[in-house]
Amino acid sequence: MKKIYLWVIYCKTKIVWNNSHFLREFYMQNFINHFLNSYNYTMISVKNKMDYLRLYNFSLKNIPLSHCENNNCILSDNDTLDKNTTLKENKKNNFFKLLEYEYLAIKILLYYFKCSLRFLIFTLVHFYLFFYNCFNLVLYILRKKIIYKNKQLNYYFSIPNHLFNSFVTIYKIPKRNNSFDFNFKIDDLTFLGSGFIYDKRGYVLTAAHNVTHLEEGTFIIKNCDDFYLAEVSGLHNESDVCVMKIVSKKKFPHISLDTKRETLKHGELVITFGQIQNFDRETCSIGIVNQPKQTFSKFTNFxxxxxxxxxxxxxxxxxxxxxxxxxxxxxxxGNLVGMIQKKIDNYGLALPINILKNIAEYLQYKGTYKEPFLGIILKEKEFNIRNSSSSKKELKIYDILSNSPAEISGLKREDVLFSINNKNIKNICEVHEILNSTSDRFIDVEILRQNKKLKFKV
Structure with missing residues (x-):
C-alpha cells in the first residue's frame, strides 16, 4: 500500500510540473502571493505527517513555506528593524523572494526519499520477521513430528525386556499321573489364553474365564519357549481374575504389581502384549485410552x-x-496399569491395576476373595437446580441392613455419601471401586447429615 502511495505522488508531481499552464502562472505575481500565503497550513501537514493525501495533489501553490516569512505576518512589539529597512524589504520583487526558498524543493525531495527509504526498511523488516516466524514454525512442526514418530517407534524398545519375558501362554493337556517328568506333543496342547508373571516365585495372573468350565486336565504354561506345569492358586469369577502357580523353584522375570499409576488419562498411549489363538508368536499392539473408567450399567438404586x-x-x-x-x-x-479381560465391539476392556492388585493378593495367600460388604442400599438421585439448566447428583443411603458394618458404625438412612478414604464419591461404581481396591479392614466414610458433615470408621 505504501508503494502505491509513493507512485501516485510521483505521477501527480510529474504531471503538474509538465503542465504549460502551470509554467505561465509561475511568474505571475498573484500566483506568488497565493504561494506565500498558503505556506503555514501545508507546512504543518508535512511536518506532522498527519495527512499524506494532501501530497497526492501536490503543486507549487501547495508547497509549504515558513509562516514567519509570510508577507502577511504580524511583527512583534520587540521588532527593532527601522522603517527604511522594512520598506526596502516590502519593495523586493516577490519573484526574488521566491528564489530565497528554493531549498524547499530539496527538502521535499529529501522527504520523498525518506518515505521511500522508510518503506523499504519496513518492508525488509516485515519480510524478515515473516520469514523467520515461518521458518521456526516449520522447524517446530517437523521436530514435533519426528519426535512423535521416534517415540511411537521406540515404545517397544523403551520397555525393559524382563516385562516382555514375563508374558506366558496357558495351555491344557489331558490329565496324567502326578509326575513332573512326562513327555507330550505340541498337538496335545489345547490353547486357553494369555497371562503374565507378577511374582518372581512363578505366580501368574490371567482371566478367570480362561481356566473355568473345563474338563479335567493339567495346565501347562509356556514362558520364553520353555514349558512348565502349573496349578490354580485362587479364582474369583465376579472380577474375572485367576492366580496360577508355576511348579518350579526357578526365579522368573516378572511385572511388579507395585505401581504408582492408579489413574490414566484420556488419549494416553498404552501397550498390550498377548498371544492370539492359532498364532505361533506373541503380538504387541499400541493404542490409546478411550475411557479410563468405563461402566455399562446405570442404577438409580443398588x-x-x-x-x-x-x-x-x-x-x-x-x-x-x-x-x-x-x-x-x-x-x-513400562508400568502395569491393568489386565485385559474382554472386548466389546472394537474396544478392549481391562481391569484397573488398583483393583487387580488387591484381588490377586487375596487369591495368592487365601485362595479366595470375598468382596467388601457395607450392608447399605444406595440410591442415586439427580435433581435440577432452580432457575438453572445444570444438575447435581447425590448418593443417598436408601436403607441399611440389620447387623451390617454400616449399621454398627452409626450410618443411618437418608445419609448422603460425600467421600470414602478422602476420595469424593460421585456414583455407585466409585463406591465399589474404592472398596475393592483397599486391603484395609476399615474405611473412612464422610457423610452429609442435616447439612452437617460427619465422619465414621466402617
Whole structure:
C-alpha cells in the first residue's frame, strides 16, 4: 500500500510540473502571493505527517513555506528593524523572494526519499520477521513430528525386556499321573489364553474365564519357549481374575504389581502384549485410552445383598483378538496399569491395576476373595437446580441392613455419601471401586447429615 502511495505522488508531481499552464502562472505575481500565503497550513501537514493525501495533489501553490516569512505576518512589539529597512524589504520583487526558498524543493525531495527509504526498511523488516516466524514454525512442526514418530517407534524398545519375558501362554493337556517328568506333543496342547508373571516365585495372573468350565486336565504354561506345569492358586469369577502357580523353584522375570499409576488419562498411549489363538508368536499392539473408567450399567438404586459388585474398566482402542484375555496392559513408561479381560465391539476392556492388585493378593495367600460388604442400599438421585439448566447428583443411603458394618458404625438412612478414604464419591461404581481396591479392614466414610458433615470408621 505504501508503494502505491509513493507512485501516485510521483505521477501527480510529474504531471503538474509538465503542465504549460502551470509554467505561465509561475511568474505571475498573484500566483506568488497565493504561494506565500498558503505556506503555514501545508507546512504543518508535512511536518506532522498527519495527512499524506494532501501530497497526492501536490503543486507549487501547495508547497509549504515558513509562516514567519509570510508577507502577511504580524511583527512583534520587540521588532527593532527601522522603517527604511522594512520598506526596502516590502519593495523586493516577490519573484526574488521566491528564489530565497528554493531549498524547499530539496527538502521535499529529501522527504520523498525518506518515505521511500522508510518503506523499504519496513518492508525488509516485515519480510524478515515473516520469514523467520515461518521458518521456526516449520522447524517446530517437523521436530514435533519426528519426535512423535521416534517415540511411537521406540515404545517397544523403551520397555525393559524382563516385562516382555514375563508374558506366558496357558495351555491344557489331558490329565496324567502326578509326575513332573512326562513327555507330550505340541498337538496335545489345547490353547486357553494369555497371562503374565507378577511374582518372581512363578505366580501368574490371567482371566478367570480362561481356566473355568473345563474338563479335567493339567495346565501347562509356556514362558520364553520353555514349558512348565502349573496349578490354580485362587479364582474369583465376579472380577474375572485367576492366580496360577508355576511348579518350579526357578526365579522368573516378572511385572511388579507395585505401581504408582492408579489413574490414566484420556488419549494416553498404552501397550498390550498377548498371544492370539492359532498364532505361533506373541503380538504387541499400541493404542490409546478411550475411557479410563468405563461402566455399562446405570442404577438409580443398588442393593449389595441382591446385585453383584460393580467394577469399572479401562476402555482402550488396542485390537483385542481371541486368546488375548489375561494379557498385561502397560503404559509407555513400562508400568502395569491393568489386565485385559474382554472386548466389546472394537474396544478392549481391562481391569484397573488398583483393583487387580488387591484381588490377586487375596487369591495368592487365601485362595479366595470375598468382596467388601457395607450392608447399605444406595440410591442415586439427580435433581435440577432452580432457575438453572445444570444438575447435581447425590448418593443417598436408601436403607441399611440389620447387623451390617454400616449399621454398627452409626450410618443411618437418608445419609448422603460425600467421600470414602478422602476420595469424593460421585456414583455407585466409585463406591465399589474404592472398596475393592483397599486391603484395609476399615474405611473412612464422610457423610452429609442435616447439612452437617460427619465422619465414621466402617
Amino acid at each position: 442393593s449389595e445383598k441382591e446385585q453383584p459388585c460393580l467394577y469399572p474398566f479401562i476402555q482402550i482402542s488396542n485390537p483385542i483378538n481371541n486368546g488375548m484375555s489375561g494379557s498385561p496392559l502397560i503404559d509407555q513408561n
